Amino acid sequence: MLEIKNLHAEVDGKAILKGIDLNINKGEVHAIMGPNGSGKSTLANVLAGRDDYDVTDGGILFDGKDISELEPEERAGEGIFLAFQYPVEIPGVTNTTFLKEALNAQRKYRGEDELDGMEFVKLIRRKTKELGIKDDMLKRAVNVGFSGGEKKRNDILQMAVLNPKLAVLDETDSGLDIDALKIVAEGVNKLRAENNAILVITHYQRLLNYIVPDQVHVLAHGKIQRSGGKELALELEEKGYAEYSDDEAA
Amino acid sequence: MVTLASDKEAFIAQYDQSKGNLPGSDIAWLSELRAKNIALFEEVGLPTAKTELWKFTNLNPLKKQSFSAPSAQEQIFANSNELPRQLPRLLEINASHRLVFIDGHYSEDLSDKNLPAGVTLHNLSSAIKAGAADLKVALSSRAREEEQPLVALNTALMSDGYVLEIAKNTSVDCPIEILHLGGGKAEISYHNRNVISVGFGSKATIIEHVTDRSDHVYFSNSATEISVSENATLHHYRVQASNRAAFLYSSTEVVADKGATYDNFLLNTGARLSRTETNVSLNGENSSCHLNASYMGTDDQHCDITTRVDHKTPHTTCDEVIKGVLGGKARGVFQGKIIVHEQAQKTVGNQSHRAMLLSDRAEVDAKPELEIFADDVICSHGCTSGQIDKEQLFYLRSRGLTSEQAQALLVNAFLADAVEAVQNEDLKDLLLTKIVNWLEQNPN
Numbered sequence: 001m002l003e004i005k006n007l008h009a010e011v012d013g014k015a016i017l018k019g020i021d022l023n024i025n026k027g028e029v030h031a032i033m034g035p036n037g038s039g040k041s042t043l044a045n046v047l048a049g050r051d052d053y054d055v056t057d058g059g060i061l062f063d064g065k066d067i068s069e070l071e072p073e074e075r076a077g078e079g080i081f082l083a084f085q086y087p088v089e090i091p092g093v094t095n096t097t098f099l100k101e102a103l104n105a106q107r108k109y110r111g112e113d114e115l116d117g118m119e120f121v122k123l124i125r126r127k128t129k130e131l132g133i134k135d136d137m138l139k140r141a142v143n144v145g146f147s148g149g150e151k152k153r154n155d156i157l158q159m160a161v162l163n164p165k166l167a168v169l170d171e172t173d174s175g176l177d178i179d180a181l182k183i184v185a186e187g188v189n190k191l192r193a194e195n196n197a198i199l200v201i202t203h204y205q206r207l208l209n210y211i212v213p214d215q216v217h218v219l220a221h222g223k224i225q226r227s228g229g230k231e232l233a234l235e236l237e238e239k240g241y242a243e244y245s246d247d248e249a250a
Numbered sequence: 251m252v253t254l255a256s257d258k259e260a261f262i263a264q265y266d267q268s269k270g271n272l273p274g275s276d277i278a279w280l281s282e283l284r285a286k287n288i289a290l291f292e293e294v295g296l297p298t299a300k301t302e303l304w305k306f307t308n309l310n311p312l313k314k315q316s317f318s319a320p321s322a323q324e325q326i327f328a329n330s331n332e333l334p335r336q337l338p339r340l341l342e343i344n345a346s347h348r349l350v351f352i353d354g355h356y357s358e359d360l361s362d363k364n365l366p367a368g369v370t371l372h373n374l375s376s377a378i379k380a381g382a383a384d385l386k387v388a389l390s391s392r393a394r395e396e397e398q399p400l401v402a403l404n405t406a407l408m409s410d411g412y413v414l415e416i417a418k419n420t421s422v423d424c425p426i427e428i429l430h431l432g433g434g435k436a437e438i439s440y441h442n443r444n445v446i447s448v449g450f451g452s453k454a455t456i457i458e459h460v461t462d463r464s465d466h467v468y469f470s471n472s473a474t475e476i477s478v479s480e481n482a483t484l485h486h487y488r489v490q491a492s493n494r495a496a497f498l499y500s501s502t503e504v505v506a507d508k509g510a511t512y513d514n515f516l517l518n519t520g521a522r523l524s525r526t527e528t529n530v531s532l533n534g535e536n537s538s539c540h541l542n543a544s545y546m547g548t549d550d551q552h553c554d555i556t557t558r559v560d561h562k563t564p565h566t567t568c569d570e571v572i573k574g575v576l577g578g579k580a581r582g583v584f585q586g587k588i589i590v591h592e593q594a595q596k597t598v599g600n601q602s603h604r605a606m607l608l609s610d611r612a613e614v615d616a617k618p619e620l621e622i623f624a625d626d627v628i629c630s631h632g633c634t635s636g637q638i639d640k641e642q643l644f645y646l647r648s649r650g651l652t653s654e655q656a657q658a659l660l661v662n663a664f665l666a667d668a669v670e671a672v673q674n675e676d677l678k679d680l681l682l683t684k685i686v687n688w689l690e691q692n693p694n
């Protein structure tokens with residue numbers, strides 16, 4: 001489903017991704033771990049189409065289609081979703097309005113009918129219930145005044161409503177309390193299906209107890225340094241990233 | 251009809267020619283008042299950028315035009331067939347009482363006859379004829395004509411307007427809508443003078459709608475005197491949506507007594523050039539005002555909002571939230587002065603002006619001024635201007651909104667913030683819709 005080949009990206013002339021190769025098949029969950037500043041969020045943002053980053057080499061295929069030139073909204077329409085490491089506050093725009101506009105914009109992109117008010121309300125009710133999100137949160141402005149954990153949960157609500165083919169979760173677990181972590185993991189696992197794929201970026205192996213990955217990758221110095229099964233996460237938790245330290249980068 | 255270039259001399263000539271026919275020309279105090287004001291106007295002239303208060307708004311485009319006064323024959327009464335069959339209306343027929351001014355002239359025929367109990371309305375000339383004593387006071391009350399030469403010009407040339415009186419202890423539930431429809435003829439100017447007084451303990455909502463029915467150039471120079479008596483509340487809203495050739499100047503002077511509230515909101519999608527001045531004098535203890543506005547401009551529009559609040563007694567409050575969005579080469583100006591007089595302890599004054607620039611060529615000038623002579627006050631002001639937030643834009647787009655949709659949503663939310671304080675729900679919805687419509691018509 002997702003094929004990243006020799007991806008190079010830079011920001012303000014500074015090279016950050018230096019040749020990423022990564023394949024994720026339908027139905028799979030992959031995890032990326034790696035030291036701070038290694039380029040994990042950069043990769044996530046490049047996938048979502050943020051234009052601050054210049055792709056200087058390599059490419060991204062999604063469902064066999066080259067998406068490198070697509071706008072962020074087109075990628076969303078194709079089915080790529082990014083849960084942000086730092087979800088953004090949007091004063092004056094309520095969660096409901098935002099969800100509705102987003103869902104209908106994506107449906108329109110795919111040539112599907114827009115949902116009417118009733119259908120939308122039903123969908124939202126079901127999703128908020130599943131994720132244990134209070135209704136009053138829907139009337140509030142997107143992420144404004146939300147606690148750190150609430151913001152993360154709100155991103156997961158968006159994911160649940162938009163039902164993407166590929167969800168990229170950038171440190172969605174950080175800042176969540178234990179119960180919230182379980183709820184979020186459940187939400188992610190619900191999305192997990194034959195036709196969907198999930199890329200989880202995390203610093204903690206704990207999340208991977210709930211969302212069990214098929215593969216774990218270590219990203220350091222802009223490259224995937226090592227890939228393995230879920231045991232790799234345990235090993236990293238024990239040993240840290242010392243063996244991927246600067247000297248062996250190049 | 252005489253055609254005149256609109257420099258100082260032209261207006262003075264207009265006065266000389268028309269003074270015998272202006273309303274109240276046979277009333278001594280009024281003739282004297284007009285004479286005094288035309289002399290003052292002659293001395294000061296049309297505002298120029300050399301004056302501190304007009305530093306950011308250049309009237310040269312106005313001076314290049316030549317305006318004439320609409321003569322009696324050209325008034326609405328003679329050519330009402332030119333009017334659109336449906337006059338613009340902000341609120342539903344049943345939800346408002348409407349007064350109609352066409353090219354500066356009050357139209358009794360087109361206005362609603364049945365005003366709510368306790369509300370009296372006269373047009374300026376009949377009020378002058380009726381010889382109301384307080385009218386003399388109201389029309390002579392401006393203390394700073396030197397700073398407001400256009401108001402002096404208005405006083406000299408005022409030919410119509412409304413005098414609206416709300417009796418004491420009257421709660422007028424239904425808003426009074428006042429339509430000022432311009433654009434009937436190219437290159438005319440008019441000088442309307444309005445007086446509003448809200449009696450003790452009364453409550454009313456007035457919605458002014460300034461718009462037009464053509465692309466003609468015209469100049470509307472209006473002035474309004476408002477007094478809000480003890481414990482009274484006036485909600486005074488204004489929607490200015492004129493064509494891109496019009497010049498609008500409006501100066502409103504408000505006096506609030508003890509416990510009175512003056513609640514003002516301006517939605518301005520503008521004109522070629524608009525300047526809206528609002529001066530509030532909080533004369534009585536516990537009086538308060540809101541001066542909120544949302545303005546939008548594009549192409550070469552110029553929008554100036556100038557406010558002044560005088561806190562003259564203890565425990566007075568003012569809140570100003572002004573939001574602007576500018577695209578094209580549009581220019582925005584905000585000047586906000588708050589003066590806390592020596593005796594006005596426990597004053598609370600909050601002012602914020604935020605502008606969003608949608609194009610590199612759009613510009614905004616903001617000048618907040620606080621002059622505080624009392625020591626126990628809480629005052630804050632903040633002025634910001636900047637582009638649309640990129641992080642927010644990306645966040646919305648990453649969820650599927652097109653960049654146009656995302657921008658419209660953000661701009662709308664930005665502007666709507668200032669509409670929040672509007673209490674009439676119908677009107678609030680209407681204002682929000684106007685913002686959305688503007689965004690749709692001006693994608694920038």
Ligand SMILES: Nc1ncnc2c1ncn2[C@@H]1O[C@H](COP(=O)(O)OP(=O)(O)OP(=O)(O)O)[C@@H](O)[C@H]1O
Binds near residue numbers: 034035
């Ligand atoms: N806009 C930018 N301008 C300059 N440098 C940037 C910019 N964005 C990212 N970087 C740099 O790129 C590098 C990779 O950042 P990135 O956010 O991808 O790291 P990360 O792996 O997600 O780290 P963390 O684990 O702390 O979230 C960092 O050194 C960061 O400072």
Ligand SMILES: [Mg+2]
Binds near residue numbers: 042171
């Ligand atoms: Mg990161």
